[in-house]
Amino acid sequence: MSYIKIYIHIVFFTKNRIPYFNTLELRVKIWKHIKENATEKGIFMDMVNGYSDHCHCLISLSSNQNIENIVQLIKGESSYWINKNNLTQEKFAWQEEYFAVSVSESKIEQVRHYIKNQNIHHQKKTFQEEYRQFIERYNFE
Template sequence: MADVFSQLYIHLVFSPKNREALINSDWEERLHKYITGTIQERGHKLLAIGGMPDHIHIFVGLKPAEAISDLVKEIKVASNDFIKNEKLSKFKFEWQNGYGAFSHSRSQIDAVCKYILNQKEHHNKKTFQEEFVKFCDDFGIEIGRKEFFEWFD
């Protein structure tokens, strides 16, 4: 059997249910470390992780043996359990069902990593909704009749 050669870089974006700002800066780093471990245990490579209280960005080098949807599901389930078991949030914490997955080329790795690691700065100028809609536009993703995140302003 021949070996598999792949180069898959995926930028994931998702939010707590109802896009609530529940990711507290007091425990955000612990959450990021936990998610990093989940990704690595599944054989993927974490390139960057960051976000805001109302959403998270994860950039991974994806191994082709696992579907993106399966990885996202595992990240959400495991991190949700971690938040509950560690009693990190005083509020009920759940991730929204939807997510964004955007592919990038090798030449874009540095720019995407810098973008994710500088989320606080980016969101001084742009809301999460504006950011996500721009991603969809930039990647030619037609939102149309798809079920979209629940935006509460």
């Protein structure tokens, strides 16, 4: 048996960064569904949370999974589910782009805390500021 533990922090955004998820109740409902669906698909999702226009996931890859397929499954199914249940006033979609960075074992708790506290975090910092910070921190430019 192979033993694999590869944690990935994924961030993806609503199309055109429209703040569709404008209530805590709606966000909780969507994040819960994303986690449940991931579990059904054999994706180990440690944490999921976000804010009105984006979603953070902390996942652990197994030997037969890759980041692109996991992100496609999560975004595709959740878009379908959000539209099927009329959770937004207009047709919902996720932006095609996303961030994905590896997380070392020593930083897991820090990333969990960061994801868990998105509501507090975004009272102090806009998503645009967070976006620029990700670009700079991980040298994506």
